[in-house]
Amino acid sequence: MKKTKPHLDIEAMRSAASEATAVLRALSNPDRLLLLCQLSQGEKSVSELEVLLDIRQPTLSQQLGVLRLEELVDTRRDGKQIFYSVKDPKVLALLGNLYSLYCP
Amino acid sequence: MKKTKPHLDIEAMRSAASEATAVLRALSNPDRLLLLCQLSQGEKSVSELEVLLDIRQPTLSQQLGVLRLEELVDTRRDGKQIFYSVKDPKVLALLGNLYSLYCP
DNA sequence: ATAATAATATACAATATGATATTATGTATG
DNA sequence: CATACATAATATCATATTGTATATTATTAT
Numbered sequence: 001m002k003k004t005k006p007h008l009d010i011e012a013m014r015s016a017a018s019e020a021t022a023v024l025r026a027l028s029n030p031d032r033l034l035l036l037c038q039l040s041q042g043e044k045s046v047s048e049l050e051v052l053l054d055i056r057q058p059t060l061s062q063q064l065g066v067l068r069l070e071e072l073v074d075t076r077r078d079g080k081q082i083f084y085s086v087k088d089p090k091v092l093a094l095l096g097n098l099y100s101l102y103c104p
Numbered sequence: 105m106k107k108t109k110p111h112l113d114i115e116a117m118r119s120a121a122s123e124a125t126a127v128l129r130a131l132s133n134p135d136r137l138l139l140l141c142q143l144s145q146g147e148k149s150v151s152e153l154e155v156l157l158d159i160r161q162p163t164l165s166q167q168l169g170v171l172r173l174e175e176l177v178d179t180r181r182d183g184k185q186i187f188y189s190v191k192d193p194k195v196l197a198l199l200g201n202l203y204s205l206y207c208p
Numbered sequence: 209a210t211a212a213t214a215a216t217a218t219a220c221a222a223t224a225t226g227a228t229a230t231t232a233t234g235t236a237t238g
Numbered sequence: 239c240a241t242a243c244a245t246a247a248t249a250t251c252a253t254a255t256t257g258t259a260t261a262t263t264a265t266t267a268t
Contacts, residue, residue, distance in 0.1 A: 010156075010157070010158060013138060013141070013207075014134060014138070016206045016207050017134040017137045017138050017141075017206075018134055019206055020137060020202055020205075020206040021131070021132050021133060021134050021137055024128050024131050024132035024137070025132040027125070027128050027132075028125050028128035028129040028131075028132050029125060029254085029255095030118060030121040030122055030125050031255095033121045033124060033125055033128070034117060034118070034121050037117070037121075045215085045216095046215070046216060046217095047214090047215065047216085052114075053114070054114060056256085056257085057215085057216075057217090058216095058217085058218085058256080058257070058258085058259095059255080059256065059257085060216095061216060061217050061218080062217090062218085062255085062256090063255095064216095064217090065217080065218085077216095077263090077264090079215090079264065079265070080213095080214055080215045080216080080263075080264050080265060081214095081215060081216085081264095082215075082216060082217090090205045090206070093201065093205060094201060094202070094205065097197065097198060097201045098124055098198070101124075101194045101197060101198065102120045102121075102123055102124040102194070103117075103120050133227085133228090135228095149242085149243095150242070150243060150244095151241095151242065151243085160229085160230085161242085161243075161244095162229080162230075162231080162232095162243095162244080162245085163228080163229060163230085164243095165243060165244055165245080166228085166229085166244090166245085167228095168243095168244090169244080169245085181236090181237090181243095183237065183238070183242090184236080184237050184238065184240095184241055184242045184243080185237095185241095185242065185243085186242075186243065186244095
């Protein structure tokens with residue numbers, strides 16, 4: 001097949017893809033996906049998440065750390081507890097979409 | 105905080121999460137995401153994809169292999185060429201969502 | 209104030225598992 | 239034989255996950 005110059009938008013495409021794949025990577029772990037699913041329903045404390053998902057505390061805290069690093073979640077301290085919520089509206093939209101596709 | 109028994113639906117949730125994360129993992133690589141984006145616009149041959157995305161042929165073929173393994177794409181041979189298309193309608197829906205969020 | 213406890217985070221080690229690109233070669237079709 | 243595509247072999251470089259132990263911050267009780 002005859003080759004032509006790559007389309008000029010290829011850099012823009014790669015840049016968007018890079019942003020999207022960072023998020024997708026964060027979502028591509030069952031624990032983190034379930035965490036975000038729960039948070040998409042409203043903010044929850046760490047101990048609430050621990051009970052809801054049956055994940056051990058250090059593991060939970062680590063995965064929440066990943067989500068914080070990716071800036072997908074916000075935190076709010078109230079006394080001894082820390083409440084997590086979904087920060088990025090794009091992620092909220094994605095989660096809604098995933099829910100409708102995979103949670104019948 | 106007082107702990108209660110994990111919710112009964114936790115297994116169903118984990119099962120759905122596992123299905124979803126398999127797909128998310130496949131999408132979480134820039135080359136593969138861009139491939140699927142192109143394919144979401146309609147079927148394309150390998151050499152077309154090669155030109156569109158400026159990926160070398162063996163790499164391309166490998167990543168297409170991953171998408172085949174995950175059963176996200178279909179193939180159709182026409183003469184010497186092989187045409188790929190998006191197989192899973194859920195993936196098509198996800199791609200549309202991703203496009204609207206990350207490709208302004 | 210101090211001590212005890214609860215909620216969360218971090219550090220670290222151990223383990224398991226892998227992703228990606230490149231070069232070279234194989235296969236099928238025309 | 240040339241074209242289009244796939245696979246294999248290799249090299250490189252890395253990461254994900256879990257568990258145990260400990261640290262931090264805030265509250266409550268003394």
